[in-house]
Amino acid sequence: MVMSDFKAIEVKNISKNYDKGKIVALDNISFDVKKGELFGLVGPDGAGKTTLLRIIATLLLQDSGEAKLDNFDCVADFKAIRQRIGYMPGRFSLYQDLTIEENLNFFATIFNTTIEENYHLIKDIYVQIEPFKHRRAGKLSGGMKQKLALCCALIHKPSVLILDEPTTGVDPVSRKEFWDMLGRLQHDGITIIVSTPYMDEANLCDRIAFIHHGKLLTINTPQNIIDSFGNVLWSISGDNLFSLMTKLRAWQNTKSCFSFGENLHFVSINAQITPQDIMHYLKDDSVQVSKIVPSIEDCFMSFMQN
Amino acid sequence: MRTILFLLEKEFAQIFRNKAILRLIFIMPIVQLIMLPLAADYEVKNINCSIIDHDHSPYSRRLIGQIEASTYFKLVDYQQNIEGAMPKLEKDKSDIILEIPQNFEKDLIKEEKATLLIAVNAVNGVKGNLGAAYASGIIRTFNQNIRMDWMTFPKMNPIPEIRISSIPWYNKMMSYKIFMVPGILVILVTMVGSFLSSLNIVHEKEAGTIEQINVTPIRKHHFILGKLIPFWILGIVVLGLGLIVSYIIYGIVPVGSLFLLFSFAAVYLIGTLGLGLLISNYADTQQQAMFFSFLLMMVFILLGGLYTPIESMPEWAKVITKFNPAAYFIEVIRMIVLKGSGLKDILPHFFAIGCFAVVFNLLAIWSYRKQI
Numbered sequence: 001m002v003m004s005d006f007k008a009i010e011v012k013n014i015s016k017n018y019d020k021g022k023i024v025a026l027d028n029i030s031f032d033v034k035k036g037e038l039f040g041l042v043g044p045d046g047a048g049k050t051t052l053l054r055i056i057a058t059l060l061l062q063d064s065g066e067a068k069l070d071n072f073d074c075v076a077d078f079k080a081i082r083q084r085i086g087y088m089p090g091r092f093s094l095y096q097d098l099t100i101e102e103n104l105n106f107f108a109t110i111f112n113t114t115i116e117e118n119y120h121l122i123k124d125i126y127v128q129i130e131p132f133k134h135r136r137a138g139k140l141s142g143g144m145k146q147k148l149a150l151c152c153a154l155i156h157k158p159s160v161l162i163l164d165e166p167t168t169g170v171d172p173v174s175r176k177e178f179w180d181m182l183g184r185l186q187h188d189g190i191t192i193i194v195s196t197p198y199m200d201e202a203n204l205c206d207r208i209a210f211i212h213h214g215k216l217l218t219i220n221t222p223q224n225i226i227d228s229f230g231n232v233l234w235s236i237s238g239d240n241l242f243s244l245m246t247k248l249r250a251w252q253n254t255k256s257c258f259s260f261g262e263n264l265h266f267v268s269i270n271a272q273i274t275p276q277d278i279m280h281y282l283k284d285d286s287v288q289v290s291k292i293v294p295s296i297e298d299c300f301m302s303f304m305q306n
Numbered sequence: 307m308r309t310i311l312f313l314l315e316k317e318f319a320q321i322f323r324n325k326a327i328l329r330l331i332f333i334m335p336i337v338q339l340i341m342l343p344l345a346a347d348y349e350v351k352n353i354n355c356s357i358i359d360h361d362h363s364p365y366s367r368r369l370i371g372q373i374e375a376s377t378y379f380k381l382v383d384y385q386q387n388i389e390g391a392m393p394k395l396e397k398d399k400s401d402i403i404l405e406i407p408q409n410f411e412k413d414l415i416k417e418e419k420a421t422l423l424i425a426v427n428a429v430n431g432v433k434g435n436l437g438a439a440y441a442s443g444i445i446r447t448f449n450q451n452i453r454m455d456w457m458t459f460p461k462m463n464p465i466p467e468i469r470i471s472s473i474p475w476y477n478k479m480m481s482y483k484i485f486m487v488p489g490i491l492v493i494l495v496t497m498v499g500s501f502l503s504s505l506n507i508v509h510e511k512e513a514g515t516i517e518q519i520n521v522t523p524i525r526k527h528h529f530i531l532g533k534l535i536p537f538w539i540l541g542i543v544v545l546g547l548g549l550i551v552s553y554i555i556y557g558i559v560p561v562g563s564l565f566l567l568f569s570f571a572a573v574y575l576i577g578t579l580g581l582g583l584l585i586s587n588y589a590d591t592q593q594q595a596m597f598f599s600f601l602l603m604m605v606f607i608l609l610g611g612l613y614t615p616i617e618s619m620p621e622w623a624k625v626i627t628k629f630n631p632a633a634y635f636i637e638v639i640r641m642i643v644l645k646g647s648g649l650k651d652i653l654p655h656f657f658a659i660g661c662f663a664v665v666f667n668l669l670a671i672w673s674y675r676k677q678i
Contacts, residue, residue: 057521079523087521093514097323098316109312110522152518 007068008160008191009033009056014065016051016214025051027214028065033193038186040205041195042300048214049195050090053164056193057087070159083111086153090164092145096138100129100148103137104155111156121188122151125181143174150181154190161185163194167201179204199297208296210303217303222296229294229302231255232271234278236264239286251281258301265298309524313532321536327502331540335494335548340555342490343483353437354400356383356391363411369448373404378440388425401427402437414452476561476644483556488639489612491548495541495571496606496632499578500585501599503537507586508595526674534579541575542568561646567639570652574635574659580666581631587673606632631662 009032016026026048033039041049054060056067058078067074069081094103104126108115119126125147132140137148146166153161163182167175179201182192194205202208203222210217210225218225238244245264248257255267266278275289294302322328355373359366373379382400385391394400405423407413413420424441426434477484510516519529545568552558560567581602589595607613609623610632616624627633634655641647649656 059517059520082521082523085521087518089514089517091514093518095316095320095515096513097320102316102319106312106316107518107522110309110524112523 006035007032008035008037008070009039009193010068011052011056012066014052014055014062014067016048016055016060016062024214026055026062029211029214029216030065031209031216031219033191035191036186036189037191038182038204038206039191039193040202040208041193041211042197042199042202042208042296043195043211044197047211049211050164051214052211053087053162053193053195057085057162058082059087083156084159085162086156086158086160087162088149088153088164088166090168092137092149094137094145094149094152097136099134099136100140101133103148104151107152108155113156115155118155118157121154121157121185124184125154126151142170143177146170146174146178150178154185159191161190161192161194163192165195165197167196167198175201199295199300202296210300212304217300225296225299226294229299231267231294231302232273233292233294233298234266234268234275235260235290235292236266236278236282237262237288238264238282238284240284244282244284244287247282253277253281256302256305258298260297265292265301267302309528310531310535313524313528314535317532317536321540331498331502331544332547334497335491335544336551338490338494339487339548339551343486343556351378353379353402353433353440354382355379355437355441356385356394356400356403357381358385358388358391358403358405360387360408361406361410365411365414365452366406369406369445372444372448373441376440376444378437388423391425395425395427398427398429401430401433402441404441484558484644485640486612487552487556487558488643489610489636491545491552492610492632492635492639493603493607493612494548495545495575495635496578497603498541498544499537499575500582500602501596502540503534503579503582504585504589504595504599505592506537507533507583508589508592511586512591530583530671530674534583537579537582538572538575541578542571545571558643560643562642562648566649566652567642570635570638570642570656570659573656573663574631577631577659577663577666580663580670583670584666584673587670606630609633610636612636631659634659634662 011032012030014026014029015024017023018025029048029052041052043049051060055062056069056074058074058081061075070084072080072084074081095106098106104115108118115122129140129144129147129151132144137145140148150163150166153163167178170178175198182194183204186192196202205222207219207221208225209219220228236244236248241259241262241264245257245259248254248264248266253268253270253273255269257264257266259265268278275291278289279287357370357373359370370381374381379402383391383394388403388405391400391403391405395403403423403425405425407421407423410420410422422445424438426438428434510519549558549560549564582599585595585598585602589598605626609616609619609627609630611627612632616627616633619627638647638652638655641652
């Protein structure tokens with residue numbers, strides 16, 4: 001990691017409302033992203049991630065507060081910032097009627113550069129889509145579209161890469177590949193800020209910020225967030241999960257109980273509680289209880305509850 | 307400048323790749339120029355006529371014979387009274403009833419005047435009006451012929467008579483097509499200028515590509531110019547193509563200067579492109595842009611003097627036509643193509659259209675700035 005203390009992005013007290021104040025999209029958000037860091041914005045749909053990234057990318061004006069990128073102000077120096085960022089919106093937004101090569105060429109030329117000049121940056125990604133370079137972008141698969149969009153965002157050698165939910169709607173294999181690529185770009189010294197609704201991807205970031213209803217819940221490294229969970233987490237499985245959950249939620253010992261796939265994740269207000277106590281309460285032979293290490297998602301749920 | 311060139315290159319690549327639009331751009335003028343002048347013909351023929359002849363005299367038969375002989379009327383019914391003729395009129399089987407009263411000939415000779423009744427089905431107003439006008443014309447000729455007959459009696463004093471004969475200037479055959487084709491060309495150029503350009507810009511909004519463009523160092527005026535120049539060129543091409551088509555099919559050769567015509571079109575297109583840009587600023591989807599352009603087009607066509615002469619419109623409509631850029635171009639193209647008007651004749655139009663170009667574009671840029 002080529003991280004330094006130099007701040008690539010500084011966000012101070014940013015607020016943004018929509019519909020004349022009826023909808024609060026961002027509520028007094030402040031955070032920094034260090035140079036060379038892979039920073040994740042994690043939160044459910046509608047949390048305000050896109051709004052925040054659009055403000056940093058100079059596409060939207062905040063109501064109050066200030067944002068800086070490489071020490072340039074996102075409002076006053078928007079021209080300088082546009083030279084330094086590579087932005088990939090959540091929706092595929094390249095020209096669908098131009099080919100891969102034409103799209104890449106177009107974005108290279110409008111940044112006054114050529115594909116050859118920065119080929120080293122995109123090489124790893126581009127070789128995967130190069131065989132199809134004469135195919136129109138609209139005819140590509142979801143994963144290939146993402147790779148092309150990333151290439152176009154990188155072609156002018158940006159110092160900061162802003163990615164808005166780059167892996168939404170992409171298959172698991174391509175998602176994995178995409179994150180591997182982000183890791184390599186980070187090695188090349190590019191600062192990356194990425195938003196994602198997938199909690200499993202949060203582990204791959206250097207630091208993450210939980211965002212919910214326009215508020216920042218916490219900012220920390222994934223490991224520190226997990227370490228700070230502070231409670232014993234139980235995984236409970238059984239035949240009828242729904243009735244088990246209703247029953248647990250009604251229990252006076254319960255702090256929280258959420259369904260996670262085929263299990264329930266259960267936290268008790270009583271730290272001394274044992275699996276036997278739980279089984280005894282549930283009175284169901286099919287129930288199995290085991291102690292587990294919390295995941296990022298558990299942490300997010302617990303932050304949301306507080 | 308370099309940026310604009312790249313934008314133009316991209317824009318043309320996209321236009322030439324969009325086969326449907328490209329075909330439309332080239333086929334539309336040809337099809338419209340072939341179909342519309344033929345369909346939008348004011349000459350009404352085959353007016354169905356019912357006749358009630360109470361007189362059965364040589365004069366009444368002569369009148370009926372003349373009506374029958376004209377190419378406008380088709381005798382569909384011959385009745386004894388008006389009650390018998392009305393059902394056909396009500397069923398839309400006949401458009402006009404001519405009733406010749408009893409003693410038509412006698413009155414004409416004895417009292418030197420006679421009355422006829424023309425009843426017109428006004429459901430199809432144009433047909434009814436024209437039918438009545440044609441019938442009156444025939445009756446007038448008939449009347450004159452009778453006078454001529456009587457003049458041969460030596461005892462009668464010759465009646466002084468003014469005969470009106472008209473020569474249609476600039477369109478000797480009074481051909482409807484020569485008059486309509488240039489007007490339709492204006493509508494086509496307007497459609498390319500405002501329709502296509504606004505749809506194209508709104509498409510970038512819809513597809514989200516404008517987002518990607520906005521984070522690049524492309525300046526807004528680069529982007530706008532990159533959008534408008536291709537459609538300016540296309541508009542000029544469509545006009546040229548339309549003139550070629552109207553020469554091949556209708557043999558229309560502009561009497562005036564082509565250079566003047568294209569210069570006027572160049573300024574006119576700047577105005578309509580500004581209008582297209584203005585529409586695209588307020589429309590979020592192509593549907594909205596489409597419907598709004600359609601509304602404008604209707605106003606342009608109906609209040610532009612293409613079908614109905616502006617001079618015969620009510621005062622309030624005349625005021626609206628003053629704010630209709632298409633009305634100026636329709637007038638100018640007819641002046642240049644039919645009459646061969648020079649720069650001096652169209653200078654006021656040039657000035658007006660120049661104002662439109664400036665105002666529309668200023669408004670468009672101003673409303674574009676308000677967005678992020």
